[in-house]
Amino acid sequence: MTAAAPQGLLAKLDTQPRVRDFLMRAVTSDRASHAYLFVGAPGSGKLDAAWALAQALLCERDGEHGCGACDGCIRVARHTHPDVHYFAPESATGYLIAQVRDLLDDVALAPIRARHKVYIVDRAEQLRANTANALLKTLEEPPANVTFVLLGTSTDVMLPTIVSRCQCVPFRMLSARESAAAVVRATGLDEPRCRMAVAVAGSPVRAVEFLKSAERQEARRAMLRLIDSLPRADEADILLAVRDLMGTIKAPLADVKSTQQAILDQNADYLSRGALKQLEERNKRELSARERSGIMEALASARTLLRDVLMVVQGAPDETVNADASDIVERLSRTCTVSGAVAALDAVAHAERRIARNITPQLTIEVMLFDIRKALTCL
Structure with a gap:
């Protein structure tokens, strides 16, 4: 049976059509990489895409990848799924070695609800040498049921050893008009209100969530x-x-x-x-x-x-x-x-x-x- 195209968060990434189509092909053909590096300017939708990919991978309906309606998809959309782990730097100088150790300890555990686990590592350029080295081997050979999604502004400011172990996905910068137009299409609300929501929330997908x-x-x-x-x-x-x-x-x-x-x-x-x-x-x-x-x-x-x-x-x-x-x-x-x-x-x-x-x-x-x-x- 041919897998159905995602209908959830991934399908809504219309401001990044190339990224959306690339990730759709990967998940519907069951060829998703074990490690992605999403790179682009703030506001380009990298974090939105990371959650969308997690939803597509953890969808509970057979033959579908991100239906948007099953319990797994709903939990991911609400950021409450126990098998999606989000990390951000906890120090002014970047990631703490204890954070990476916690991540690696969790990687060794079986998923709680799903057959898959996703780790979203925000501001990955703040992985310094000591923290990155602890992560490198796992990035290179993670368990079969684990996907890493690292988010950064540019490969130029990332450690080359991290970049080389991930599949890089570039995001283009969106204009304020493009972002507001996407929120208008998603919500049916007037353009001024949608423009405000984008300015506050930072991206179209988060602006839609903000307005809800x-x-x-x-x-x-x-x-x-x-x-x-x-x-x-x-x-x-x-x-x-x-x-x-x-x-x-x-x-x-x-x-x-x-x-x-x-x-x-x-x-x-x-x-x-x-x-x-x-x-x-x-x-x-x-x-x-x-x-x-x-x-x-x-x-x-x-x-x-x-x-x-x-x-x-x-x-x-x-x-x-x-x-x-x-x-x-x-x-x-x-x-x-x-x-x-x-x-x-x-x-x-x-x-x-x-x-x-x-x-x-x-x-x-x-x-x-x-x-x-x-x-x-x-x-």
């Missing part, structure tokens, strides 16, 4: 309201507002925790104590990554708003992306200068770098908001 999440959209609105209030806020107001904001950002994690606990309960009877401990550690890492992603999304919301303020101050209102917050942009631009808007944007960029280095999120956002207040009010 009332909680993530509320976190954006909370950040916009907070920045709007800064010129009139004192220190106590800001500290209380940040506490509330952090609660809003963490709200979507409740469902993730519930799903993780259900999986632990289902597997408690037949997994060894060591395997259960590894699953618990993986769940903690996933929650941490989800929280960091939510924080970065909130910071992106602040960045896009302040960019709009800069555009208005410079006399280019047609370049704004937050059409639903035009009143906030107008209020802030009345008293802000070009240098003030630039300084405010610098404060957000500094906060994003601090979060990437695992500095305490609440403290980072507090410092950022104090700096933005100073910049906007020209104090």
Whole structure:
């Protein structure tokens, strides 16, 4: 019987048709590589494609590769499948050797639900010599049921030994117009709202997910309201507002925790104590990554708003992306200068770098908001 073409996440990668078609041919012919290296600029959809490939490989329907409707496909789409492991650097200098050891220990274990396991290694250019060497042999000869997907910006900044052991898949950079158009096609929503979602979420697929999440959209609105209030806020107001904001950002994690606990309960009877401990550690890492992603999304919301303020101050209102917050942009631009808007944007960029280095999120956002207040009010 001929395998059906994927209908899930992989089929939705219409902004990267060459990548989509290449991966479709690989999975439908059962010739998927044991290790891929997706390379491209931020926002090109590499992480979206990695999750899409994982869904295609873990689909539970016979003869299909990524139906999008079976339990396995749904879990992968929600990022809750126990056999898809996502890793990101946990240190300011890159991956920790302990992270790679945890990964290699897990590789040796059998899958929990599926017949296959997928490991997504984000920002793989931050695999330095000591961590990469531990991974090389497994990349070269992984177990038959394991696929690695490494994500990087360019092969030029990767260790050659890593590049040589992976099948490289290049991603082209998307224009803002292309990305927004893809979200319009996927959601049927108006173009301004889709353009905003892309600016906040970073890619078309994540923008679609963002527009489906009332909680993530509320976190954006909370950040916009907070920045709007800064010129009139004192220190106590800001500290209380940040506490509330952090609660809003963490709200979507409740469902993730519930799903993780259900999986632990289902597997408690037949997994060894060591395997259960590894699953618990993986769940903690996933929650941490989800929280960091939510924080970065909130910071992106602040960045896009302040960019709009800069555009208005410079006399280019047609370049704004937050059409639903035009009143906030107008209020802030009345008293802000070009240098003030630039300084405010610098404060957000500094906060994003601090979060990437695992500095305490609440403290980072507090410092950022104090700096933005100073910049906007020209104090």
